[in-house]
Each structure stands twice: as structure tokens, then as C-alpha cells.
Amino acid sequence: MKKIYIISLLSFLISATNVNAEIYHGIDIDDVYAKSDWSSKEKIKDIIDDYTLITQYQKELSLCTESSRQFDCANTLADKVMKTFYNHNLERNMASYNNYVKATLSAYGVVYCLNKYATPAGTVCEQENMAKSKEIVLQYLNTLLLQIKQELAVYGFLKNYK
Numbered sequence: 001m002k003k004i005y006i007i008s009l010l011s012f013l014i015s016a017t018n019v020n021a022e023i024y025h026g027i028d029i030d031d032v033y034a035k036s037d038w039s040s041k042e043k044i045k046d047i048i049d050d051y052t053l054i055t056q057y058q059k060e061l062s063l064c065t066e067s068s069r070q071f072d073c074a075n076t077l078a079d080k081v082m083k084t085f086y087n088h089n090l091e092r093n094m095a096s097y098n099n100y101v102k103a104t105l106s107a108y109g110v111v112y113c114l115n116k117y118a119t120p121a122g123t124v125c126e127q128e129n130m131a132k133s134k135e136i137v138l139q140y141l142n143t144l145l146l147q148i149k150q151e152l153a154v155y156g157f158l159k160n161y162k
Contacts, residue, residue: 024048026162046159051158053084054149061141070134071101078141085148100140104133 022029022041025048026057029041038044058078064073078097085091113125150156 003106024076025052025158047152047155048161050085050148050159051161054145054152057081057145057152058142061138062150064138064141069127071130074134074137074141075101078144081141081144086144097140101133101137104136104160105129108132 002110010160021031027044027048029044032038032044033041060077061078064077079094082093082097084089084090108129109125110146112128
């Protein structure tokens, strides 16, 4: 009886401490796979990879705020974000983004450059327009990233992400 108990205990300990576990970004893939109805471990890795990209893109976004070429930086990042996370009807999504940028520049151009008291018109108003428009576009990109991050939050295993 003692032998059966010891063998049972040892087999439990061995299975509980899986030294051959597949760890991916600090997450035990085998454990996640075993505890739910995943179709494959690759799907779990894809989710982790997307979370990794969100983190990377958020860092890039913070660098865009410091860049002297903010709109080039924002447009490059928007292209990556759209292709990765908003690729359903990509052409339309990119057109919407580009229209948003143009509309933002135009709307703030009115605010800063086209009122009858804006003097002198020209460089000063354009700088103010660009600064405010850049801020709004970067905020929009941040919202796109936060939306995906929020959607990924349903996967509790990401709390162990490293």
C-alpha cells in the first residue's frame, strides 16, 4: 500500500513540475494548452507574439513623439499597426487613417491659421497646426493599440508575459 502511495505521489510531483515545459516569453505553453480547449500551441504563441508587437509598437509610438519627423514616424507606425491588427479590408482602413490625418490637419489649420485675428499667418500658425494635429494623430494610434491590448487581456495567461 505504501509503495502505491509513494508511486502515486512521485508521479503527481513529476507531472506538476514539468521540467520540460515549453516556456515562451515567460509563459508555460504546455500549461496553458492543457488547461483549455486550444486548437494548437501555435495559436497561443501567435497571441503572445501579437502582445509582443503591441508592446513594441507602443515603444515606437513614444519615440514618434520625440521625433522631428513625427508624421513620417506616425504614418510608418500606422502602416504596421493596420497590417498587423486591422488587416480586414486593409485598403479601406489605410484610406480612413489617411483621411483622418488630412482632416485633422485641415481642421486645426482653421483653428490656428484661418481666423481673422491670426497674425502673422504662415510659419507660426503652421507650427501650431502641426503640433496639435500630430498630438491628435498619435493619440489615435495609441487608441488603436490600446484597443487590441484590451482585447488580448481576456487571455489571462498574458499576465505572466516577460
